[in-house]
Amino acid sequence: MxxxxxxxxxxxxxxxxxxxxxxxxxxxxxxxxxxxxxxxxxxxxxxxxxxxxxxxxxxxxxxxxxxxxxxxxxxxxxxxxxxxxxxxxxxxxxxxxxxxxxxxxxxxxxxxxxxxxxxxxxxxxxYEASVAGGIPIIRSLSELLRVNQVHRLEGILNGTSNYILTEMRENGHSFEEVLADAQKKGYAEADPTADVEGDDAFYKLMILSDLLYGEQPNWTEVQREGISKVDREQMELAEEFGYRFRHVASIEPSSRGLQGKVMPIVVPNQHPFYHVDGVDNAVNVEASLVGSLMFQGPGAGRLPTASAMVEDLVQVLRPSLQRKGSKTIQLDEVEGGATKLLKQWLLFVPQNPSLPTPFITSGKLIKHKSGQKWKAILFLGDDKTIYEWKTRLPMVRLYEIRGAKEWKELNSDQPKVPCLNSLAF
Ligand SMILES: NC(=O)c1ccc[n+]([C@@H]2O[C@H](COP(=O)([O-])OP(=O)(O)OC[C@H]3O[C@@H](n4cnc5c(N)ncnc54)[C@H](OP(=O)(O)O)[C@@H]3O)[C@@H](O)[C@H]2O)c1
CATH class of the missing domain: 3.40.50.720 (NAD(P)-binding Rossmann-like Domain)
Incomplete structure (x- = not known):
């Protein structure tokens, strides 16, 4: 033989x-x-x-x-x-x-x-094993979705971050406690920075971007944020609104080029990532013909990762199975202009009277709840306003809410507070 x-x-x-x-x-x-x-x-x-x-x-x-x-x-x-x-x-x-x-x-x-x-x-x-461990996401995207155009990809691409967020929520431990425990169990590296600060997910996202769009966004323009600033009280307040924290990497074409983000967001029950707990990874794609597709499975580990490499071994040796390189889509043909779209946000403002009160100049405040350390606010605003706040008001924590129903449905009984000029309501 x-x-x-x-x-x-x-x-x-x-x-x-x-x-x-x-x-x-x-x-x-x-x-x-x-x-x-x-x-x-x-x-x-x-x-x-x-x-x-x-x-x-x-x-x-x-x-x-x-x-x-x-x-x-x-x-x-x-x-x-x-x-x-x-x-x-x-x-x-x-x-x-x-x-x-x-x-x-x-x-x-x-x-x-x-x-x-x-x-x-x-x-x-x-290179299947380089993204999402055992989930055959590279092959699925490159071979099974050759005609579809992917309008958006979102992924939980780092199992350690997802494990920490899950444990914090389920067992009420702090970020530091869960991280120390994860290190003891071997789920987190001795230096966990790449996992918890988003670098690991970022590299995987760049590989997916090359595959889907034939190019990567400018690395310096990809917003990159980890989970180390998410605390227990933020999680509890988010849960009271019906949301869970997830660390999500996403990429989508827009008329301004590829928009990449790696950051903690919150998702409602109807979002496909709401139930993805523990060390699992998940990838959700929105494609032109098939609609929404979700992949979930082990994102790391000895055998899941080896599985991806051995499947690749077969692939490289059987040219008839070979994929034909990435497809390139015309970014200027894609609908875009996301900066002006109003999105839903969950804001946490510190309950600290000595801090200056942040000003809101545009957008809509929907409702709010108070904890001991934070005031949690549901807010409708555009990307531009939100990122101005991020720069000007580092004490405020801002998380995008993805996949929620329109708030007019959700809060038809709640009066909306139109654009306020201060959060001191
Ligand atoms: N672990 C996972 O679940 C997982 C999942 C997906 C992808 N990956 C990726 O797979 C790769 C390996 O991960 P791992 O977890 O197996 O790492 P690991 O357990 O730390 O093993 C790394 C291996 O590489 C060898 N090595 C390191 N630098 C080398 C060099 N300069 N020359 C020759 N050998 C060198 C080490 O040699 P010694 O034995 O002599 O130290 C060791 O055997 C990484 O790129 C990682 O990102 C890992």
Whole structure:
């Protein structure tokens, strides 16, 4: 039987899962590919670490050793950060290897370059595992929605943030308590910044943007905010209005270009993310023909991530299954101008008489509730006004409410307070 030779870069959580899955699913792989898949070599960083590597696989700390084997067909990469991952994959492609990666930081920076190089060298790149772990979102978007235009994509793309928000709500713990517990259980890194401050979700969003629209928004214009400023009382007040906090990355085309955001928002019961709890990821797309589609599942972990990489392994080896690159949509054909649209917001103003009273110059106040630390206000306003406040009034917390009914339905019995010039109501 033909043999397909693979090398695995990185032998941590994901790398070990990949080697194990190739061995445990050899029969299925042989049936699909008509060939035996053999892991020949593993690349690691620390030569002194004790490792349990299956017999017959050589390990090295020098990537050139792998290329010098001369017969590697596919390189599966699961190391951390842009470099040396990018350089290794470039070299692998130049040596005629297909490559598969789980590395979102590297792929958000260099995905297009790798794809182009792969085209030039007539090999293929798989990156399913870099976004939403085990959910086959890349394949679904690139192969199953080729004719549809995606008007908007929203995702819970970081399981750690979603787990922390869920635990805070369900068990009444503070952000710091849940984070410490998540670190103990191994759900959060020792340095949790990338997860809780939104960087991890941002990189995944940029990869999805490339896939859907053939380009990324200007990184400096993507609003990026994590969950570390969400507190228990804000959650309780939001719940009293019927909303739950979610950390959501979203991208949509508008006449002003691609609009990307990564931030905590609140969602009502009818929003598809309301019930997505724990470490799960979810992606919701609004597409021109099919309407709204929701994907949900494990966004990380050894076997879910390995599953995505092994499915990619099959994909890169079977050209007839290959996707044909991303589609590009004409941004100026898309309806847009979102800045002037009135959106629904949940504001938290500190109950601190020594702070200056914020002024509202446009929009509509719908209703409010008071807690000990915060006054929570439902408000209708446009993006521009809201972001002016964000800059001028850092003490006010502002969260967009997505997917709520129109407030005229919701509050038909409530008098609306027209544009106030102060929140001192
Ligand atoms: N963990 C997940 O659930 C998950 C999900 C989706 C995507 N990812 C992505 O998958 C990648 C791997 O994640 P992981 O959780 O498996 O990380 P990990 O457990 O920290 O393992 C990283 C592995 O990469 C090796 N490595 C790091 N730098 C290297 C270098 N310069 N040269 C050679 N080897 C190097 C390490 O070698 P040593 O063993 O010698 O330290 C280790 O074996 C990351 O890019 C991550 O973002 C992870």
């Amino acid at each position: 033909t043999i397909i030779h693979v090398a695995v870069l990185g032998y941590g959580t994901v790398g070990q899962g990949v080697v194990e899955s190739i061995h445990s699913h050899q029969k299925e792989l042989q049936r699909l590919l008509g060939a035996e898949i053999v892991v020949d070599a593993i690349l690691v960083k620390d030569p002194l670490k004790v490792r349990d590597i299956p017999p017959g696989i050589v390990w090295t700390t020098n990537f050139d050793d792998i290329l010098e084997l001369g017969h590697i067909d596919v390189v599966l990469e699961a190391i951390v950060g842009c470099e040396p991952a990018f350089s290794y994959l470039k070299k692998a492609i130049q040596h005629g290897c297909h490559v598969v990666t789980a590395n979102k930081v590297m792929f958000a920076h260099h995905g297009n370059e790798l794809q182009q190089l792969a085209d030039e060298n007539e090999v293929h790149v798989g």
